[in-house]
Every structure is written in C-alpha cells, then in structure tokens.
Amino acid sequence: MRLCAEERLTRGKTSKRQRALSCRYSTGGGNPRLMYAPVKEEVEWDEPRIIRYHDIISDREMEILKNISRPQFSRSEVYEDGEARISVVRVSQSVFLYNDPVEAVSQRIGDVTGLSMETAEQLLVQNYGIGGRYEPHVDALGIENDRIATFLIYMSDVEIGGATVFPIVGVAVHPKKGSAVLWYNLHRNGEKNLNTLHAGCPVLMGNKWVANKWIREFGQEFRSPCSLSDWE
Template identity: 95%
Template sequence: METAEQLLVQNYGIGGRYEPHVDALEIENDRIATFLIYMSDVEIGGATVFPKVGVTVHPKKGSAVLWYNLHRNGEKNLNTKHAGCPVLMGNKWVANKWIHEFGQEFRRPCSLSDWE
C-alpha cells in the first residue's frame, strides 16, 4: 500500500523497551503520521515518552495516540522524538500504523505558515 505501511504488532516482555527515535525516515513518501494503538494494559512501566514536549502516555488497553512526524513543509518534526520505557511487570502489546505523505495531500489541513 503506497499511502501507509502494514499494521505492525509488537510485544514487549519484562525489560522490553524502545530507544529514543523519530519515525520520519527522510525519504520520498515519508511517514507523515504515526498511529500507535495500545492492545494491553501494563502492570508497571511501558510508557511512551516524548521528552522534547514533556508528554508521557501510559499504556491502557484500547487507547491510542496519533502524532504528525513531519511539519507541513515536509521537514522532520524533531519534537516527535519518543521512546518506549522498559516494561517492569507484565507485557506490552502495541500496534503501529505509519501513514505516508503520498495520498494525504488533500486530507491534512492547510496552513498560512511556511513552517507548520
């Protein structure tokens, strides 16, 4: 599919974590947005943190978070740098859907700003 990647389901057991990163790849038809779905509750740990904006999202089964990886001008949004904290007790099940630029041209609201 050109407008999005296949759904990626992942499991993080005890000690499972994901190092700080951004989802944008700086390629043609880059990942414009990320949709992260929490498929399980985690007893202790497993939060998704966005350190540059001071946001922490604790996994709760059935909840999800969406963020834009690119500014409207196509530049990588470094404020979306995020990490998965270690799971200390339980299991963390998530599903990621990465949405690409192509096919979204008329779906994202326009802005008068050159940077947004």
C-alpha cells in the same frame, strides 16, 4: 514505583498544560461511519499534537491480532543508514501483517484520522516483555513519501513501565488497553517535527502489546494539504 528516567522528567513539566487540554466526541470531520457512533477523543498534548482515541479496538479484534502474530514473531529491527538491522536500542518482537486479518481496524484508522490508508504501511504488531524497550527516536525516515503520522494502538495494559514518552516536550502517554494515540511526524511544510522524538520506556512488570500503523505522505494531498511556510 520505579519509572524510567524520561518518564520521571515529565511528571512536573506537564501538570499545568495538561489542565488546559480537552476531551470530545469526534466524527472524524463528518465521516458518515462515525455520525451515529462518534469516537472518544482526548488531546494529550498540544505541540506536538498528541491525540488519544479511547475504545478504538475491540477485545475480539485484539485477540485475533495477537493470536495471528505470535507464531510469526521475530526480533524487531531499526532503520540505520537506510538499512534494517537488529539493534540493542530496540528490544521487542514484531511482525508486519501483510494480509490484514482485521481490515476493519485499518478502515477505522482512516475514518478517525481523515487520512488515506491506500499508501499506509501494513499493521505492525509488537510485543515487549520484561525489559522490553525502544530508545529515543523519530518515526520519520527522511525519505520521499515519508511517514506523515503514527497511529499507535495499545492492546494491553502494563502494570509498571512501558509508557511512550516524548522527552523534548516532557510528555508521558501510558498504555491503556483498547486505546490508541496519533501524532504527526512531519510539519505541514514536510520537514521533520523533531519534537516527536519519543521512546518506549522499559516494561518493568507485565507485558506490553501494541500495533503500529505508519501513514505515508502520498495520497494525503487533499486530506492534509502541505504548506510553504517555514514555521508550519
């Protein structure tokens, strides 16, 4: 099996620490909508904290998102020097769904994370075909009302390749249809967490569908309080 370079590097580095990670049923801190139907939460890594939520989206919801997105797709862009532009570092098609066709998905993200969706970006649906990839980058933009967290939904399995890798800490998160992963791009003091540098490995066989929800700082003041500490 062929793997991208970043993915190969993670295999040996993670085995010991992974054995100390845990799974649980979560109510999102006591959210009423999750009390009788808790979500399956798995800690993929401790620092940066990467959490996977299993069975977070239904097959029907995924098909709706795919069908609405296909005719609207265009080449994905990256932000460089404050501007959006097409770049060889990101090979995929994508579209922001400004009228969320499955509002329950955004509601569910808010429920499980405990974060406000009022200032979050619209859902971004992306498709990576053969060779599709995204080279190492951080999601935080270094601006006011920055992206405090990333919620990445996997809407397909991938036969070979397509993992989300964090090369600094040596972690590879593999696509699993219906699951999602969450990580925080900022420390509690508002500084970028550079350990969240991540990449989308090339798809070598199959087709990769994902949906991103970038959650912004504003509105989280009482949900995820900031810290004045230099090390938090």
